[in-house]
Amino acid sequence: MPRALIHVPATAKKGETVEIKTLIAHVMETGYRIGVTGAPIPRDIIEDFVCTYNGEEVFRAKLYPAIAANPYITFFTTATASGTLAFSWTDQHGATQVQTAEIKVE
Amino acid sequence: MARSRRSRREILQIAGALVGSGMALRLSIRPARATPEMMQDAVRAAIGEAAVKKGRVKLDLPPIVENGNSVPCTVSVESPMTATDYVKAIHVFNEKNPQPNVISVKLGPRAGRAAFSTRIRLADSQTITAIAEMADGTCWSDDIDVIVTLAACIEESIH
Numbered sequence: 001m002p003r004a005l006i007h008v009p010a011t012a013k014k015g016e017t018v019e020i021k022t023l024i025a026h027v028m029e030t031g032y033r034i035g036v037t038g039a040p041i042p043r044d045i046i047e048d049f050v051c052t053y054n055g056e057e058v059f060r061a062k063l064y065p066a067i068a069a070n071p072y073i074t075f076f077t078t079a080t081a082s083g084t085l086a087f088s089w090t091d092q093h094g095a096t097q098v099q100t101a102e103i104k105v106e
Numbered sequence: 107m108a109r110s111r112r113s114r115r116e117i118l119q120i121a122g123a124l125v126g127s128g129m130a131l132r133l134s135i136r137p138a139r140a141t142p143e144m145m146q147d148a149v150r151a152a153i154g155e156a157a158v159k160k161g162r163v164k165l166d167l168p169p170i171v172e173n174g175n176s177v178p179c180t181v182s183v184e185s186p187m188t189a190t191d192y193v194k195a196i197h198v199f200n201e202k203n204p205q206p207n208v209i210s211v212k213l214g215p216r217a218g219r220a221a222f223s224t225r226i227r228l229a230d231s232q233t234i235t236a237i238a239e240m241a242d243g244t245c246w247s248d249d250i251d252v253i254v255t256l257a258a259c260i261e262e263s264i265h
Contacts, residue, residue, distance in 0.1 A: 018218075053216065056216065058217060059211065059222075060211065062211075064205055066200060066209070066227050067208070067225070068225040068227050071225075072223075072225050073222060073223070074222060074224075075211070075217065075221070076218050077217055078218035
């Protein structure tokens with residue numbers, strides 16, 4: 001499984017808008033490049049990224065080959081309650097990686 | 107001795123064949139680039155027939171890009187993000203990469219702020235467009251011209 005980095009503030013005030021930063025190690029091979037032997041390098045990309053907050057979807061992105069290698073996505077969410085943010089990345093072959101982070105809301 | 111010469115010749119022949127086939131492939135499979143028309147089709151596929159007005163969206167990209175392989179891209183939309191007045195989706199399109207779509211995000215009132223950042227690839231100097239779909243069905247856009255000195259996506263592998 002590729003390495004993913006997530007940054008979620010550990011604590012937040014109720015109703016505060018917090019920034020979330022995510023990065024996952026992935027080649028995001030476009031399928032348009034030619035390898036050294038002259039053969040095209042097959043496409044291999046992450047297509048979907050979803051963030052849920054205590055089970056509720058708060059952000060979803062559909063990625064195309066125009067997203068740079070090691071997809072980096074930052075976005076915002078409103079801190080409503082203490083709980084878990086789950087992040088999942090799904091590649092074109094259907095393999096999904098899930099990672100979670102805890103947030104404490106005061 | 108004769109044996110080693112023969113194998114060296116064979117190796118050279120194989121190498122020659124590989125270079126030749128590589129060139130042929132490169133010419134035959136290099137894809138046609140997206141055109142502004144393809145971009146319009148992609149826009150219609152994403153948002154339907156809704157009219158797109160300029161404004162409310164801010165697309166942030168450096169105007170001159172040295173390396174098209176990783177270009178910081180930020181989109182933010184003016185919206186109160188309340189339960190009834192919020193941004194439903196934001197789409198980013200390009201004119202000249204092999205494919206016109208860049209990213210499509212879905213969000214809602216829970217986002218608090220309608221904005222996101224990522225890093226994108228640009229194959230050529232071109233116009234990038236961001237379109238935001240609002241909860242009331244209206245669409246707003248912004249576009250920016252970017253000059254790219256080293257292109258991404260279709261260059262040959264160096265490893």
